[in-house]
Amino acid sequence: MQGLDIHGEAEWQRLKTHLAWSEGFLLGFIFSAHPQVLEIFRERLSQIYRARITRLQEWQVAEPGRMADFIPRLLHPGQREQALKDSPIWLDLSRLDSAEETDWREARHKFLAHLNEQREPLRQCQQRPLILILPASERAEIKMLAPDLWAIRSFCLDTENWLQTLVEPAAPNNTPQGKFPLSEHEQQLLNEWERLSRQQRISWWQKLSKTAPPPSKDRLYAGFSAFNALYNKRYLQEAADVATACLELARQNPEALRDLSVSLDNVGKTAQRQGREEDARAAFEESLDIRRQILARIGEIPEALRDLSVSLNNVG
Numbered sequence: 001m002q003g004l005d006i007h008g009e010a011e012w013q014r015l016k017t018h019l020a021w022s023e024g025f026l027l028g029f030i031f032s033a034h035p036q037v038l039e040i041f042r043e044r045l046s047q048i049y050r051a052r053i054t055r056l057q058e059w060q061v062a063e064p065g066r067m068a069d070f071i072p073r074l075l076h077p078g079q080r081e082q083a084l085k086d087s088p089i090w091l092d093l094s095r096l097d098s099a100e101e102t103d104w105r106e107a108r109h110k111f112l113a114h115l116n117e118q119r120e121p122l123r124q125c126q127q128r129p130l131i132l133i134l135p136a137s138e139r140a141e142i143k144m145l146a147p148d149l150w151a152i153r154s155f156c157l158d159t160e161n162w163l164q165t166l167v168e169p170a171a172p173n174n175t176p177q178g179k180f181p182l183s184e185h186e187q188q189l190l191n192e193w194e195r196l197s198r199q200q201r202i203s204w205w206q207k208l209s210k211t212a213p214p215p216s217k218d219r220l221y222a223g224f225s226a227f228n229a230l231y232n233k234r235y236l237q238e239a240a241d242v243a244t245a246c247l248e249l250a251r252q253n254p255e256a257l258r259d260l261s262v263s264l265d266n267v268g269k270t271a272q273r274q275g276r277e278e279d280a281r282a283a284f285e286e287s288l289d290i291r292r293q294i295l296a297r298i299g300e301i302p303e304a305l306r307d308l309s310v311s312l313n314n315v316g
Contacts, residue, residue, distance in 0.1 A: 004040060008162025012041060016048070018155045019088055019129055025122075026129040027152055032094060032159040033136040042090060047241075049087065050248055057084065059091045064100060064107035067093065071114055074130070075121050088129035096135055105138065109145055116146035123152065186229040193219075193226035193242065220249050220259060227266050240270035261290040261307065268314060284314040 004012060018028060032038050042058070049056040061067050070091065073081065093108050115122060122130075134142060136158065143150050182190065196219040223246040230239035243266035250256065250263040268283035288311035295304045 003164050004037070004162045005164040007160065008037060008040075008164075011157055011159070011162070012044065014155070015041065015157060016045075019045070022129050022154070024085075024127045026154045027149065028129065028131045028154055029142075029150075029156045030131060030133050030159065031136045031139045031157070032133065034159045034161055034163075035094075037159045037162050038092075038094070038133060045088070045090065047244055050244055055087060057087050057089045059089060061093060061095065064103040067107040067111045068114075071111065071118075074115070075118055075125055077125055082127070085127045088131060089126075090131050090133070092133040094133045094135050096137075108134070108138070109141070112142060112146045112149065116148045119148040119152060182229060182233065186233070189222070189225040189229045193222040196222050197245070217256075217259070220246055220263075223249065224262065224266070231266075231270065234273075236270055236273050240267070240274065243267045243270055257290050257294050258307070261287040261294070261311070264290070265310070265314065281315070284311065287311050288315050 015028070015030075018026065030038070030041075042056075046056045046058070059070060059073075061070070074089075093111065095104055097104055139158070223242055227239050227242045227246065230242060243263065247260075247263040247267050250260040253259070264283045264287035268280045268287065271277075271283060272280035288308075291304070291308045291311045295308055298304055
């Protein structure tokens, strides 16, 4: 399993800090010749924003001729996109295709030259972070080509080969041991969550298929149990990772509203413990809205009233 070395982790923290402290428009450049490093950054950001109401907006360019299609979206965002103020745009323009290398390079340069001319409209229209992913080999050209954009950048990151191999932990035995000093029962709950996560991991084409079955509730409920075991022992980051994964599962089955509200509560609890008050507030408020929907559907039964009171306490 691939991870980042100490230098990569430092740059990741720098990127995350820029986004965490941003208010309104922010422009960042990432120049890279290391797709695996980029993928780790992108996946980590996706995980962070997956727990929020607005997610990371990943804009992919399928072919050089379609790159210009993103200019109207940036300079004239629709009402829906204007509402995504806290949702960064990850715009990957770094593709290098040997068969069409000249076409991609020309499309990138035209795109950036146009944005450079429209710097002020871009800054006024976009009230959220914009991260441009570009080839490391064109850094000097792009700096000269788009000086006005370069002047308003908030950060510039040049990746290196920051990969390191992480050793997978051995499968635990019946004795509580390893990373977390959990009780035997708690370790069994965590093992079950990890087993089901491996077993039910589905391929990318299945995720895109409209006929793909909804995720198993067994995995979701195992996640709730693993979360409680980790959260009660104050392993907050690990608990947050499980909570985020459960939230993603719950969102795939929009009919199971209570599962979604519980997942949001778990995300909110870890965020609050970690001092991320705004993230906690967003999760708790979304959970409260869902529980009001449930109450309107099924009436004032004791279980629905109890869940509503829990959400009101969380928001309070």
